[in-house]
Amino acid sequence: MDNAARIETLGQLREAGYRPRTVKAEIRENLLERLRSGQPAFPGIVGFDDTVLPELETALLAGHDFVLLGERGQGKTRVMRTLAGLLDEWSPSVAGCEIDDEPSAPVCLRCRRLAEEAGEDLPIVWRHRDERYTEKLATPDTSVGDLVGDVDPVKVAQGRTLGDPETVHYGLVPRSNRGIFGLNELPDLAERIQVALFNVLEERDIQVRGYSLRLPLDVLLVATANPEDYTNRGRIITPLKDRFGAEIRTHYPLDVEDEVELVGQEAQPVAEVPEHLVEVVARFTRALRESPSVDQRSGVSARLAIAAVEAIGASALRRSARTADPEQVARVCDVPGVIPTLLGKVEFEMGEEGREREVLEHLLRVAVAETFRSRLGGLDLAGFTDRFAEGAVVETGELVPAAELLDQLGGVPGLSKVLDRLGDGDSASRGHVAAAVELVLEGLHLTRRIDKRSADTPDGRVVYEA
Known part of the structure; x- marks a missing residue:
C-alpha cells in the first residue's frame, strides 16, 4: 500500500481499504498483472521461456504447491527465489507475532487474545516481500522440530505448563506463514520427516507433538529435487508426491x-x-x-x-x-x-x-x-x-x-x-x-x-x- 508507513493499527488499515488475500491469491493477481503488461514475471531466468515458464505460470495461477525436478545446475533454486518477486512489496502483520499473523483474522493463540483486548488499536508492522521468503536445505539431520515446531524449554522453565500451547517453538514452515517456503533437495529429507509435511500440503495446518493445536497456515510450498535415478541418497515418498499440485521438469539451456x-x-x-x-x-x-x-x-x-x-x-x-x-x-x-x-x-x-x-x-x-x-x-x-x-x-x-x-x-x-x-x-x-x-x-x-x-x-x- 502506498501509505503503508503511516498505518500502524488495524483500524487505520481498514480505513485505508485494505483487502486481505491468501498468499496464493496474491501471487496469482500479481502474476496476471505482469502477464497482461508484458513485464517479465521471472527476471534473470534464461532459456525457459517456451518450456518451464509456461508450466510454472500454470501452477502458480492454479494455486498449486509444486516440485522443481532436474539435474544439478539447472537453475531450480534461482527459479524458486524469483517467486518472492510476485508477492506484494509490503504486507501487514500483527506486531510481535512469530508467524506473522494476518491482522484482520489472526490464528495463533497469542494474537487472537491480543486482538480481543486491543480491537481496532491492534498494532501492526509491515514486512517487505524479501522477508516473506524462507529457504531450507534439506539434510538427513533435519528434524520435525526444525520444520514444524517443538516444545520451547525456555518457556517451560519460565513456569508455563507443558500443556500450554504457548510453550511451542514454531519451526520454519509456520514461521513462513503468509509467505513462500522453499525446500531444497527434498529427497535428502528422511522419509519420516517428509511425513510431517502431509498436513501442511493437504489440510493446510500443522500439529506439534501431543498438543491440541490446530494452526491453519497460509503458505506456498515449493521444493527442488534431482531425478531419483541419480540421487541414490533418498526419494520423495509417494504420499507426499501426491500432495504436490505439480511437478515441473527443468533442463539445461537448449541453444x-x-x-x-x-x-x-x-x-x-x-x-x-x-x-x-x-x-x-x-x-x-x-x-x-x-x-x-x-x-x-x-x-x-x-x-x-x-x-x-x-x-x-x-x-x-x-x-x-x-x-x-x-x-x-x-x-x-x-x-x-x-x-x-x-x-x-x-x-x-x-x-x-x-x-x-x-x-x-x-x-x-x-x-x-x-x-x-x-x-x-x-x-x-x-x-x-x-x-x-x-x-x-x-x-x-x-x-x-x-x-x-x-x-x-x-x-x-x-x-x-x-x-x-x-x-x-x-x-x-x-x-x-x-x-x-x-x-x-x-x-x-x-x-x-x-x-x-x-x-x-x-x-x-x-x-x-x-
Whole structure:
C-alpha cells in the first residue's frame, strides 16, 4: 500500500481499504498483472521461456504447491527465489507475532487474545516481500522440530505448563506463514520427516507433538529435487508426491545463445572475457553434456561454465600482473588453463578412468573450432595465411603481453573485418585485437591451415607457423 508507513493499527488499515488475500491469491493477481503488461514475471531466468515458464505460470495461477525436478545446475533454486518477486512489496502483520499473523483474522493463540483486548488499536508492522521468503536445505539431520515446531524449554522453565500451547517453538514452515517456503533437495529429507509435511500440503495446518493445536497456515510450498535415478541418497515418498499440485521438469539451456547469455549474466570474472571466449565455454559445456565419456545421469552444471569463465578472467589478470601488461583481456591461450578447475566438476563413465584430461582437452579444441567457424566462417583470412606463407612465426602463451603478440604479426590485411565480426570494430583496444588475432590463429590451426607446436620455453609458450 502506498501509505503503508503511516498505518500502524488495524483500524487505520481498514480505513485505508485494505483487502486481505491468501498468499496464493496474491501471487496469482500479481502474476496476471505482469502477464497482461508484458513485464517479465521471472527476471534473470534464461532459456525457459517456451518450456518451464509456461508450466510454472500454470501452477502458480492454479494455486498449486509444486516440485522443481532436474539435474544439478539447472537453475531450480534461482527459479524458486524469483517467486518472492510476485508477492506484494509490503504486507501487514500483527506486531510481535512469530508467524506473522494476518491482522484482520489472526490464528495463533497469542494474537487472537491480543486482538480481543486491543480491537481496532491492534498494532501492526509491515514486512517487505524479501522477508516473506524462507529457504531450507534439506539434510538427513533435519528434524520435525526444525520444520514444524517443538516444545520451547525456555518457556517451560519460565513456569508455563507443558500443556500450554504457548510453550511451542514454531519451526520454519509456520514461521513462513503468509509467505513462500522453499525446500531444497527434498529427497535428502528422511522419509519420516517428509511425513510431517502431509498436513501442511493437504489440510493446510500443522500439529506439534501431543498438543491440541490446530494452526491453519497460509503458505506456498515449493521444493527442488534431482531425478531419483541419480540421487541414490533418498526419494520423495509417494504420499507426499501426491500432495504436490505439480511437478515441473527443468533442463539445461537448449541453444548456444541462451547458454552464452546465462554465463554472461552469472559469471563475475576479474578481467574482461570477450564474448567469443564465453561462446567457447558455452559450446564446451554443451559438448560435455552430449559426450558418451561423461556420466550424463549426474548432469553438467551451469556452474561449470560460470567457473570456467571466471578462471579464464583470472588467467588474464595473472598475465597482466606478471608481465606489467596494461591490457587485462582474456585470450584463447587462457582457455586450456581452466581444465584443472573443471576436473572435479565432471563425472566420467567408468571406462574413461585416466583419460579425463584428454577428453576435456579434445572437447575444448572442438569448442574453439566451432566458435571460429560460427564467428568468422566465410571471412577471407588470406591476409593471415599469406603472412605465414611469407615466413612469419608467432609465439604466444599465457605470459605473452598483447603488445608483444601484435608486434610479431605486424599489420594484417582483413584484421578490421575480423574485429567487426567479433563486435569490437574500430574502437578495439590492443587487448581485444590480440584476443581476436589469437582466435584466428587457433582457428586456422584447428582447420589445418597453419601449424602449431610447443616452444622450448619453461612458461609453456606455443608457436604458430606455416
